[in-house]
Amino acid sequence: MSSDDAFATFKEGQRQGWKHFAPLEMMTTPVAARLVKFAGVRAGHALLDVGCGTGVVAITAARNGAQVHGLDLTPELLDRARENARIANVKLDLREGDVEALPFDDGAFDVVLSQFGHMFAPRPDVALAEMLRVLKPGGTIAFATWPPELLIGSTFALVGKYMPPPPPGVSPPPQWGDVGVVRERLGTRVKDIVFDRACMLVPALSVQNYRDYLERTAGPMLKVVESLTTSDPARLAQFRAEYDALVPPYFEDNLVRQDYLFTRAAKV
């Protein structure tokens, strides 16, 4: 298989994996408000939300008066985003597409955002080059990502142990949550880099309830369960046991703590 075909197959897997994500919008909605504020979104800004999912960032920015475009790989989530925009009574331009090949002109946007979105593109250099290409000089790029050493980053590492390896050249998503890596990737193409951290609190009745919820909604977890349920139930049981041992340090008062990183920079 050529590497182009391998990346296309990988993205098809992503598209299938994320299609049940909609219920998790309740968790990402508060983050969206913080990201929009962190990025300094103002009325009149031309804004792109990359990996927009059900539109939580896009709609929040549009409510602040921005002219918003949202792009995502997964049509099921875009349908939900259209419905959310209709209910919120805001106008969005929503497109199915890939952050590695953005269908927009150079310098089209004042602000390019991604909330737990572009980090899932297989090639960080390609995704970032595209996000910066469509941004005006002086414009703001800002994103939320999961640090590798915390709960969601560790979850990706665990999932990786139980799934076939991705094609060569695919970077682990949580590298985008490492400030050193982010600085290096942004390099000299940006200035005024600012990092911040915040916490998403997910209500859960137990560690097992939390896992059950993610197994039905979160792409990577869903794929492990799908692949092992019939092929290797014993291995699935082992995965679940390992996962249940990972969560307790983050679980208190019926809330699971999912800390994330914010990055903001201005294009040179």
Ligand SMILES: C[S@@+](CC[C@H](N)C(=O)[O-])C[C@H]1O[C@@H](n2cnc3c(N)ncnc32)[C@H](O)[C@@H]1O
């Ligand atoms: C964790 S969800 C986040 C959705 C939304 N931003 C939010 O915060 O609720 C990840 C999203 O990234 C999208 N995605 C993954 N790979 C992508 C790619 N290569 N190009 C565009 N979107 C992608 C998925 O379809 C999914 O909607």
